[in-house]
């Protein structure tokens with residue numbers, strides 16, 4: 001166990017004070033049991049970065065051993081540098097780590113951990129919900145009902161079935177596979193996916209590896225579940241949006257920057273695609289005057305794909321335990337090799 005020893009001369013007596021390393025929890029809603037776990041080993045400061053100024057954030061990180069953060073906590077070089085040499089670990093309670101400056105982490109020798117596969121099932125559940133909500137116009141129908149717009153007409157509020165459709169998954173990692181497994185029970189006609197190479201698990205599920213251009217052209221439903229990085233930024237670009245079927249439904253549960261949102265809005269306005277379901281968008285939170293807010297064939301969720309109590313609690317516990325692992329100089333699971 002690492003404890004810092006501070007020697008203070010007081011009235012000719014040597015006083016020994018033991019202090020715990022400092023940990024910053026950069027968000028406010030963390031389960032009590034996780035805070036208790038962290039308090040056993042750290043001096044914990046909880047400071048929500050949301051609505052804080054850069055100056056306040058830089059002040060708070062100084063002298064910390066670790067930072068416990070999440071997908072929307074921007075970790076840039078200035079922050080890492082400002083924390084000083086005490087900073088040994090940043091652990092994000094998220095599967096994505098695109099919000100962290102990896103080059104700076106390596107430069108300053110700070111270790112990075114993330115929550116990998118814990119949230120795949122919860123994210124897959126939300127993906128299926130979003131897909132059906134968009135294709136079957138559930139929010140539009142609900143709104144009509146509540147605003148006295150209920151029409152007793154047989155073809156009113158009809159959407160499209162998933163059954164017999166071609167579904168394309170962009171990025172077939174753990175989340176993509178969880179989505180594919182769930183889709184398998186919907187009697188789809190073909191599952192397509194993109195990946196760096198063939199995935200045996202996807203093949204077992206009947207998936208066919210295709211290029212991104214083939215996928216957008218052939219799919220009735222397109223699900224974006226790829227990690228955001230320099231190669232995947234705007235993977236759904238203007239040209240690819242133009243290739244989509246006129247009834248295609250696009251769902252994004254990855255990151256907003258994976259899609260050219262301006263081109264998407266234009267395509268929706270001109271009815272060139274069927275509909276869009278987004279759990280992630282640019283920016284987040286999306287301003288109320290964004291055109292997407294007013295479109296009836298768009299379903300928007302506030303980045304809640306992994307937000308089940310069980311999943312988020314497990315993510316928080318694993319995050320805490322792995323920050324403690326760094327303190328104990330033992331291996332950290334789901335550490336990114338920088």
Ligand SMILES: O=C(O)C(=O)CO
Nearest residue numbers: 071093094095096306
């Ligand atoms: O885990 C992630 O990366 C998210 O986006 C939200 O939980």
